[in-house]
Amino acid sequence: MGTSVTNKDKKSGTWKQKELFFLVTYVLVFYAIIIRRSLQISHDHYKKLFGLRPGWLPNHLNDVSDAQWRNFRGNLPVLTFVFGIFTLLANLMRAFFNLNVRGMSVVWLLFSFAYLSYLHGACVIFVLSIATINFLLVKIFARKKYFPLIIWSYNIFFLLCNRIYEGYPFSVFGQQWRFLDNYRGSFRWHICFNFVVLRMISFGLDYHWTNQDSHFDQEKHCQRCHICKSGNTCYQALQERSLPINKFGYVVYLSYLVYAPLYIAGPIVSFNAFASQLDVPQNSNSVRNVILYGFRWLFCFILLEFMTHLFYYNAFANSGLWKHLSPMEVFIIGYGVLNFMWLKFLLIWRFFRYMYIPLGGSRKKLLNVWVIFTFVAIWHDLEWKLLSWAWLTCLFFIPELVLKSATKAFQAESSFGEFIFRELSAVAGAVTITCLMVANLVGFVVGPSSINWLLSSFLCKEGLPVLGGLLMTFYVGTKIMFHIEEAKKRSP
Numbered sequence: 232m233g234t235s236v237t238n239k240d241k242k243s244g245t246w247k248q249k250e251l252f253f254l255v256t257y258v259l260v261f262y263a264i265i266i267r268r269s270l271q272i273s274h275d276h277y278k279k280l281f282g283l284r285p286g287w288l289p290n291h292l293n294d295v296s297d298a299q300w301r302n303f304r305g306n307l308p309v310l311t312f313v314f315g316i317f318t319l320l321a322n323l324m325r326a327f328f329n330l331n332v333r334g335m336s337v338v339w340l341l342f343s344f345a346y347l348s349y350l351h352g353a354c355v356i357f358v359l360s361i362a363t364i365n366f367l368l369v370k371i372f373a374r375k376k377y378f379p380l381i382i383w384s385y386n387i388f389f390l391l392c393n394r395i396y397e398g399y400p401f402s403v404f405g406q407q408w409r410f411l412d413n414y415r416g417s418f419r420w421h422i423c424f425n426f427v428v429l430r431m432i433s434f435g436l437d438y439h440w441t442n443q444d445s446h447f448d449q450e451k452h453c454q455r456c457h458i459c460k461s462g463n464t465c466y467q468a469l470q471e472r473s474l475p476i477n478k479f480g481y482v483v484y485l486s487y488l489v490y491a492p493l494y495i496a497g498p499i500v501s502f503n504a505f506a507s508q509l510d511v512p513q514n515s516n517s518v519r520n521v522i523l524y525g526f527r528w529l530f531c532f533i534l535l536e537f538m539t540h541l542f543y544y545n546a547f548a549n550s551g552l553w554k555h556l557s558p559m560e561v562f563i564i565g566y567g568v569l570n571f572m573w574l575k576f577l578l579i580w581r582f583f584r585y586m587y588i589p590l591g592g593s594r595k596k597l598l599n600v601w602v603i604f605t606f607v608a609i610w611h612d613l614e615w616k617l618l619s620w621a622w623l624t625c626l627f628f629i630p631e632l633v634l635k636s637a638t639k640a641f642q643a644e645s646s647f648g649e650f651i652f653r654e655l656s657a658v659a660g661a662v663t664i665t666c667l668m669v670a671n672l673v674g675f676v677v678g679p680s681s682i683n684w685l686l687s688s689f690l691c692k693e694g695l696p697v698l699g700g701l702l703m704t705f706y707v708g709t710k711i712m713f714h715i716e717e718a719k720k721r722s723p
Contacts, residue, residue, distance in 0.1 A: 251714050257707045268563055269542040272556070280546040288540040295539070296546040300575045303582075310582070314492055317342055335509045336486040343491040350423070350495075352416030357399060358424065361389055362431060362488055366481060369435040374442070382435040386428045390609065393421035423495055430488050434479070434502040441473045478506050496579045528581050535574045544568045548676045554684070558694035561685075562701060565672045572675065601625045619682075620674020627666035653713060660709030661702050 277283060282296025295301040303310075324338050347355050368385060372378045393399075398421040401411040479502075487505045539545075544567030547553050553564045601622075608621035669685070677685055689698045 247714070247717075250710070254707050254711050254714070257704075258711065261704055261707075265563060265566070268560070269544075269567060272547075272560055272563065273541065273543045276547070276552060277543060279552055280543055280550050282546045282549060283543060286540045288537075291540045292543075293540050294543045294546045296543075296549045297571070297575065299579070300539075303579050307582075313346070317346075317491060336480075336483040339486040339490055339509075340482060343486065343489040343494065346491040346494070347489055348416075350416050350418040351420040352414040353401070353411040354398065354415050354420040358420060358427065358489070359485075361424075362427065362485065365431045365435070366484055369438055369479075373435065373439045378439050379436065382432055382439075386432055387606075387609070390425065390428050393424055397421070418495075426494065426496075426499065427488050429499050430502070433499070434484055434487065437474070437502045438479050441476060441479075472503060472507070474503055474506055483509070496582075524581075528578065531574060531581075532578055535571070535578060538571060538574070542567055544571050553676075554681075558688050558691070558697040561688060562697050565668065565676060568676055569668060569671055572671075616674050616678045619679040620670055623670035623673055624667060627663065627670055653710075657706050657709045657713070660712070661706035664705040664709070665702055 277292060280294075280296075282294060283292040284295050286293030295304070321335075321338060321342065328334070344355070347358065351358065365382075365385060368381060372381050375381075396403075398415075398419055401408040483506055484502075487502055490505070493500070544564055547564045548568050553561055556564065604621035604625050605618070608617040672685065673679055673682055688694050
């Protein structure tokens with residue numbers, strides 16, 4: 232029996248090695264074609280594109296057509312200097328004055344308000360006013376069963392009003408306040424306030440749950456979590472562990488809302504996790520891991536720099552020139568835009584996370600996903616294309632669940648059952664990635680008005696081979712991810 236199992240494992244391993252060789256070969260050929268065609272498209276059409284500026288690469292322009300990336304890239308030296316000083320001073324004050332939660336929250340608050348005053352000028356008044364009313368609502372109604380409805384309604388109301396009224400001109404409150412419109416700072420406050428909304432909701436719900444029984448099993452979690460096993464505390468444990476009532480004070484609350492390193496771009500951490508680390512800073516990431524994290528960030532930054540100098544994907548999307556390209560070229564531009572967006576957000580979010588390294592519904596997944604994605608779309612902006620992105624993503628989530636259920640039916644102990652399971656899982660992954668790519672192209676590139684054009688481009692005689700190649704490519708990509716996951720499980 233043991234010999235039979237060993238032979239079976241050897242055959243499976245040999246087959247997977249051959250499969251991996253084919254997959255890697257396919258990927259190399261695919262990217263060679265994509266890079267070559269991308270260079271050709273960018274070279275042929277660069278004179279018709281908007282948002283290209285002289286760059287550091289000789290004989291190449293730089294695609295800075297994305298305003299968010301342009302602003303972040305331009306302010307990167309200043310941001311690095313400011314947050315470097317911020318981190319140094321904060322750590323020195325913690326070390327020399329041995330400050331507790333309240334003391335550290337005062338330090339963060341002073342630093343953060345100096346930063347906010349530069350960003351928003353007189354508009355800090357709006358941030359403080361909305362945040363203070365939210366705090367009072369939490370303290371008054373948090374013990375009521377209907378409190379979640381109150382906190383969500385209040386925050387969504389201001390989320391919408393802030394966008395509709397573009398941050399409220401001071402002249403609306405009387406002509407005597409009109410002069411303050413000349414001191415609105417360098418950054419629109421209602422854009423950054425989206426993150427504050429999420430933090431206000433987190434504070435309210437964490438306070439609401441303090442006297443309720445937690446479903447978090449600390450002992451069971453410690454058995455599975457390698458960080459907690461080592462004697463440190465992971466982010467999930469910090470997030471799920473309730474804090475004493477006295478930790479939910481106004482000063483700590485404000486320091487959480489406007490904590491400078493996370494204020495503009497996140498990431499969002501729960502109030503429980505934030506307040507826990509005011510007393511005891513995170514200890515789950517060693518200095519070595521943080522340094523490696525920084526090098527990975529630098530590598531991604533260099534990669535995006537080369538990408539924007541050589542391939543003008545985002546400029547194509549903004550100019551509308553993609554409408555006159557072939558289906559293959561549309562796929563290349565769309566695929567490139569999504570890669571650009573992914574790298575852009577990775578760099579922006581991880582830059583701020585680098586300064587602060589620290590989140591139910593699964594039973595009703597099909598219902599909850601519609602609510603969550605609709606809120607995410609509204610949270611980003613009041614645009615139909617973002618709502619289209621959210622609802623298409625939810626719609627495409629259904630076939631993923633169906634295909635996952637189908638693959639589980641074929642999972643078996645035999646080699647053939649394992650083979651069928653892997654193949655169906657890879658097909659499910661390819662279909663899901665293709666659908667999500669369409670949703671993201673509609674939401675962030677072509678818009679809902681061009682859905683019919685996009686579909687007709689790929690469902691015509693010229694576009695069907697491209698669609699088949701697209702599915703095959705994502706199938707190969709999914710299979711490679713299987714190999715990566717298996718390699719991680721084999722590693723000690």
